[in-house]
Amino acid sequence: MSIVLTRIDNRLIHGQVLESWVPYVHANCIVVANDSVAEAPLKKMMMEASVPSRMRVEIDRIERIIELFTSSSLDGMKVLLLFASTADALRAHQAGLHYRHLNLGNLHAGAGKTRLSCTIFLDPEDLSDLEELEDAGVDITARCIPADAERPWRKLIPKGRGA
Amino acid sequence: MAVTRITRIHVWLRLMLLQASWNFERLQGLGFFFAILPALKKIYAGKDLPQAAQKHLSYFNTHPYLTPSVVGAVIKLEEEQAAGLEAEFPINDFKEMVAAPYAAIGDALFWGGLRPLAAGVALFFAAKGILWAPLIFLLFYNLAPTWFRLAGYVRGYRQGIHSVEFMQRHRLPDWAIHTKEAAVVVLAGLSAFLVFQHLQQHQLPSWLGLFTLLPMILLGLFARKGISTLLLTLLTAIVILVTSLFWTDLAGWLETYKGY
Amino acid sequence: MSVELFSGALIALLCGLDRTAAFQVMISRPLVAGPLVAWVLGEPLIGLQLGMLVELLWLARLPVGAAIPPDDTQVAIAGTVLAVSLGRVLETSAIELQLLCLLVALPFGKFGQFFDRFARQYNIRLVHQAEAALLEGQLRKAEWQHLRGLLTFALAAVGTYAVIIGGGLLVVPVLWPLIEKSLVHSVSWLQLALPLVGVAVILGTINVSRALTLFCASFGMAFLLMWLV
Numbered sequence: 001m002s003i004v005l006t007r008i009d010n011r012l013i014h015g016q017v018l019e020s021w022v023p024y025v026h027a028n029c030i031v032v033a034n035d036s037v038a039e040a041p042l043k044k045m046m047m048e049a050s051v052p053s054r055m056r057v058e059i060d061r062i063e064r065i066i067e068l069f070t071s072s073s074l075d076g077m078k079v080l081l082l083f084a085s086t087a088d089a090l091r092a093h094q095a096g097l098h099y100r101h102l103n104l105g106n107l108h109a110g111a112g113k114t115r116l117s118c119t120i121f122l123d124p125e126d127l128s129d130l131e132e133l134e135d136a137g138v139d140i141t142a143r144c145i146p147a148d149a150e151r152p153w154r155k156l157i158p159k160g161r162g163a
Numbered sequence: 164m165a166v167t168r169i170t171r172i173h174v175w176l177r178l179m180l181l182q183a184s185w186n187f188e189r190l191q192g193l194g195f196f197f198a199i200l201p202a203l204k205k206i207y208a209g210k211d212l213p214q215a216a217q218k219h220l221s222y223f224n225t226h227p228y229l230t231p232s233v234v235g236a237v238i239k240l241e242e243e244q245a246a247g248l249e250a251e252f253p254i255n256d257f258k259e260m261v262a263a264p265y266a267a268i269g270d271a272l273f274w275g276g277l278r279p280l281a282a283g284v285a286l287f288f289a290a291k292g293i294l295w296a297p298l299i300f301l302l303f304y305n306l307a308p309t310w311f312r313l314a315g316y317v318r319g320y321r322q323g324i325h326s327v328e329f330m331q332r333h334r335l336p337d338w339a340i341h342t343k344e345a346a347v348v349v350l351a352g353l354s355a356f357l358v359f360q361h362l363q364q365h366q367l368p369s370w371l372g373l374f375t376l377l378p379m380i381l382l383g384l385f386a387r388k389g390i391s392t393l394l395l396t397l398l399t400a401i402v403i404l405v406t407s408l409f410w411t412d413l414a415g416w417l418e419t420y421k422g423y
Numbered sequence: 424m425s426v427e428l429f430s431g432a433l434i435a436l437l438c439g440l441d442r443t444a445a446f447q448v449m450i451s452r453p454l455v456a457g458p459l460v461a462w463v464l465g466e467p468l469i470g471l472q473l474g475m476l477v478e479l480l481w482l483a484r485l486p487v488g489a490a491i492p493p494d495d496t497q498v499a500i501a502g503t504v505l506a507v508s509l510g511r512v513l514e515t516s517a518i519e520l521q522l523l524c525l526l527v528a529l530p531f532g533k534f535g536q537f538f539d540r541f542a543r544q545y546n547i548r549l550v551h552q553a554e555a556a557l558l559e560g561q562l563r564k565a566e567w568q569h570l571r572g573l574l575t576f577a578l579a580a581v582g583t584y585a586v587i588i589g590g591g592l593l594v595v596p597v598l599w600p601l602i603e604k605s606l607v608h609s610v611s612w613l614q615l616a617l618p619l620v621g622v623a624v625i626l627g628t629i630n631v632s633r634a635l636t637l638f639c640a641s642f643g644m645a646f647l648l649m650w651l652v
Binding site: 407 | 443445450483486488493545546558602606611616620625634638642645646
């Protein structure tokens with residue numbers, strides 16, 4: 001198994017992932033590590049139904065996904081791993097799911113969030129999560145779709161912000 | 164109070180302007196609010212109305228051709244809620260649940276599959292110099308989107324939350340793949356046609372045409388690597404312009420091969 | 424000339440809105456927008472020829488989510504308007520000039536992304552104004568904010584159009600005498616190459632396994648058929 005892309009996208013599986021990233025990284029398996037979707041059967045079913053049947057989809061709680069990665073059931077797969085938030089990404093990394101690169105896709109706006117790019121809005125907690133990941137050796141970049149330029153996330157932080 | 168047919172048509176017409184205020188913060192959020200407002204006005208009255216409307220201003224985005232399906236179902240859910248029926252599902256959860264999957268399905272089916280297919284078909288006519296080619300494109304392309312916009316809306320309102328079953332049952336993502344495969348075949352035929360036509364015009368031997376596959380595959384690989392289309396186009400144009408400077412020599416060389 | 428540029432701007436506005444803001448019945452595709460504007464200007468064939476060349480180029484760039492593709496609509500429209508109006512000024516109906524106009528218009532399509540991004544950024548304030556209006560209970564005002572977005576997108580479309588036209592009017596008359604001779608030999612090759620580049624890019628980025636095999640087999644098959652029959 002190899003992880004071809006790890007991405008934070010609050011929309012999880014949607015057009016950008018399936019139409020742009022999957023052909024670009026040649027993924028044949030999408031793994032969604034998200035507790036709330038895993039616990040809502042209908043939501044999970046809808047998400048699975050949006051993926052062509054020739055691709056494998058795994059949607060589960062973060063802990064279960066880590067078990068999945070340590071088992072051999074994903075052998076030979078090219079995995080596209082999705083998180084919905086920085087907190088999930090950090091939690092998974094701390095629990096032993098070691099990815100080396102992290103792509104920031106869509107993190108939508110909300111109260112108290114600062115805009116980093118057109119599609120990325122972060123609050124102070126997100127920033128500290130990402131910093132922690134970076135300290136652990138993860139290379140974090142922002143790129144919405146493959147046709148966009150890849151930019152290191154730190155270059156996007158407005159001056160006077162961040163820790 | 165039930166939403167009348169006239170109001171439902173009003174909402175559907177407003178959906179044509181769904182993305183007029185598309186923005187990076189709420190995406191289609193404001194548009195969703197705008198579209199559904201006439202229905203909310205019928206369901207809620209007085210003080211409740213602004214509150215109920217406020218909910219629909221939140222972050223929302225899906226494929227514009229499939230938003231009518233969502234709006235139809237949401238009107239139904241709002242009606243049920245106002246009538247005091249126990250909600251199967253909180254309305255906001257429903258919107259959130261369908262948004263990304265519908266977007267994925269619509270993007271794959273319409274943008275990724277149908278658009279290149281329709282363009283490929285219409286370009287055959289355009290290459291022949293037929294002025295109706297754009298109309299052929301519009302007719303061919305718009306059939307399916309119009310059906311989804313209309314029937315999806317009607318089904319959404321009729322079935323409420325159960326309208327999602329349609330998407331699951333029909334394996335639309337697989338249909339998207341089939342459409343894309345068809346598009347690849349049509350575009351291949353189109354390329355062959357353009358090359359053949361070109362060679363005939365210049366009275367060049369036809370077998371040369373098979374060599375076009377090579378640069379095309381190369382360009383495709385470059386594109387896959389993420390090199391921008393604009394750069395590839397301009398490079399190709401420059402290569403052709405430079406080659407044309409030596410054209411007379413090349414033409415003389417080809418002349419000797421003619422007739423083989 | 425000003426009549427041509429002005430009617431071009433109207434079509435640019437109409438088709439530009441179709442891209443994102445309204446209807447999305449695909450009159451924004453170059454294959455439709457090009458002939459449409461050319462028909463208004465009285466030379467439909469030029470628009471068909473140019474629209475055909477741009478149609479496939481950026482078709483692989485999908486407007487998925489918040490991603491913004493280059494503005495092929497305005498490239499086709501402005502390229503056609505340039506071709507028609509400069510052709511009348513320079514008193515030539517040479518296909519070489521038309522193609523040059525298109526080639527010059529292409530890089531400016533990137534500006535479309537810039538204008539479009541600006542519009543989508545600007546529209547954020549409409550959401551906040553709508554929210555404020557709603558808090559005061561002013562529904563009509565809140566609705567109105569949404570429609571104001573049409574104006575932003577219209578300005579973005581016409582802005583892109585104006586930039587391409589401006590750039591084209593500056594560049595094409597300078598390049599034309601320099602490149603005319605070389606274009607005479609290469610024009611038909613360029614006409615062939617542009618759609619093929621578009622097809623190649625679609626092929627390279629489409630989400631179909633074995634797209635290449637499928638393509639080569641179909642291409643070979645179609646070619647053999649035309650050759651033998």
